[in-house]
Amino acid sequence: MKKSLYFLILCAFGAAIFVSCNKGDSAPNNPVGAGGSTARMTLVGNYLYVVNNAELQTYDVTNPSQALLLSSQNVGWNIETIFPYRDKLFIGSQTGMFVFDNSNPKKPVLQGQAQHFRACDPVVADDDYAYVTLRSTNNGCGGTLNQLNIYNIAGVKVMTPSLVSTLVMPEPHGIGNKGNTLYVCMGEVGLNVVDVADKTKPKVIKTIDDDENYIDVIPYEDVLIAYVQGGIVLFDISNPVNPVKVST
């Protein structure tokens, strides 16, 4: 009896996720905003989410002059990043990734989490997968890992994201994705362009190794905005696998 009830709940959950996924593509005419994978603050509609050291804070900013804190919930220690995707919020901490469902934007609810070894870890995501970079050589993050992790978060999997594959690379920092192409910053080592068409076998297509120190990226339509030490670099990514530098 208990088991079937649990199954029913799972199904309901799955259905809810499925339904909510389909409403994400609305309002294409509105200007689009996007932050990087190392952000601590993000906007979704009329709600602002802030990750402090240990908390996820939700603010209602419908009326900016009266913006107010709606809730503050404890997530875990050493939270570093927040990334919104459709009706989910992905939170990266030094010990794991947390996925919140924010189909009710006033009150995000923890759906699942994946623990990993101690490291810094920006997160980005698409419908079915979350991409996490782990970096050890950082001020105070600890750990010994330098790699990209891909987690399956499709449907009910979101409750217990499972590690699909790992790709070792030097010093991965911020990440961004456009379709099946992933852009991974590696500090002074450069910018990795990774093909993730096969999630079980991510492979590096090319490494852009110039004099820049790559920290984070935002793919924005056909432009890849790279935050480098000392400023920005813009790439044309109309062909995603072949970024062409257009300005610095």
Add this chain to the structure above:
Amino acid sequence: MKNVLHCLAIILLLTSCWKEKHEEVLGYAPVYGSDTELKSILLTAAQPIESGGKIYVYDKMLYQVETGKGIHITDISNPASPEKKGFLKVPGAQELAIKDKLVFTNNMKDLVIVKIVNNTATIVRRLPDTFKNLFNHSVPPERGKFECPDPTKGAVIGWQKKKLLNPACSY
């Protein structure tokens, strides 16, 4: 004999005191700023990017934090020639998010919402101490001895490593 021991003890105590008074150590000293200066947010002409910081893009405008100082605003509608539009001076800035004409950022420990209209920046909302756990300057970034902050000199906005003469605080 007992007297001699007492005497020695006193001498030892004295010398150790004497020594301590002249102890020079490498530690942190507070950097002060005036409260009004720290809370002033204004839009200025474009500035060169020094070290750069986090980025946010909205409606083909790119916003980049200049860590601790403010936000660069650049028009990237033509990616081949980005055009610097201005610099929003925000003391302590590290984080940002943008929507319409609104800039959400941190002014030191406070969350602020700044509206930019007709080249003028106005603070529409300030929520104090939102980032108090994050940007806490009440103690130096590393453990050890440090110079005790003097509240009469203003608010502590950061710490500077230097040689200190017998600092009284430690953690």
